[in-house]
Amino acid sequence: MKMLLQQRDGFDLRIYFPQGKLTKYVQGIWVANYDSSNILLRHLKANASNSIVYCLSGSVLLGGEERSAGVYLCPTASQAQKIAFYPNTQVVGICFQPGGMAQLSPLAQPNEITPAQSTESEKHDTWDALLRLSCYSQNPQALLTLLYRKLLPLCELAQGFDPVLIKALSRCKQPLLLQNIVRELPIGQRQLARLFKQSLGITAKQYQRITRVNNTIDYLKKAPKCSLTQLAYDFGYSDQAHMTREFKYFTHHTPSYYCQEMA
Known part of the structure; x- marks a missing residue:
């Protein structure tokens, strides 16, 4: 598993690039820790991909709104997006390959940032478990390990791209x-x-x-x-x-x- 590390002014960003079966559906998983007293503003470039964001502590600006602790499904990044990290924030995110989220998720493509909810279906319990992972760990690195464990079976169950x-x-x-x-x-x-x-x-x-x-x-x-x-x-x-x-x-x-x- 390859990793890209960026550290500056209290902002620690680690991007992990998966290997093997995950690469077909997942571009990368990122872990961000921000412990400064100021608000950090960034712009994300469009990548034609969906993502899941786990805000473990603090809050983050997504889609023009401040989002507190929770799990959020993000629509396809079709233009530059503003993201801001508030003090003492820990965030983990999954960036899917273009079309990858649709192959793994039973849900329709989100048109806006949506708080994740259970599908309440045994048929989709693996996907639901992925969205509930932040309940089991508030530690970013531990959550990263859990994400890999849940993403692998999801990829194995996927029918594959058309x-x-x-x-x-x-x-x-x-x-x-x-x-x-x-x-x-x-x-x-x-x-x-x-x-x-x-x-x-x-x-x-x-x-x-x-x-x-x-x-x-x-x-x-x-x-x-x-x-x-x-x-x-x-x-x-x-x-x-x-x-x-x-x-x-x-x-x-x-x-x-x-x-x-x-x-």
Whole structure:
């Protein structure tokens, strides 16, 4: 299990990247501890994914509202989101792969941040147990261990992604027109729209835009001194201004911000 560690001004963030069976459905599990006396503000970039947030102590700003201790189901991150940590806050989160939460959860895609509730069904007791884990441990690292134990059987029970969706997701990562992608699939554009809405909670076009921005960021991290004008052209934006608008919408930051971050 790989881990990314960030520590600054009383904020301790550890992101764990799963290995094996979990990687198909889960991007990562993060653990945040904040013990400063000030409010810490961050912006999360869109990643076309759902998440579950366990607020163990303190409170966190999600969806424009302060959320106290509890478990929250979050809708697909389709644009930059503001998150704020209040003093003495401990939070654990699961970030699913695009469409991953829909494969594991018996619930419909949430349209807004929703306090987690039991489905009260024996058929879905493994999912319910996942949402109740914070009742058994208020220690972030202990909760992390419990999450892994509950996520593994969920992944083993999952039927798996629709093969059409897998192909569509792969093709949408490339700079192709949507109508050209549909020609390669055994379903029409309306059926594809329903499939994306049910599985990801967003449209195929939104997924394309998010993926393009994130691919551009990955390139910037490798080549922070590149020409932004040429970069916009290479990644299919109409011009640099168009690329900047997309970056601000999906990440809150400009391309130059990522250049400076890697310098």
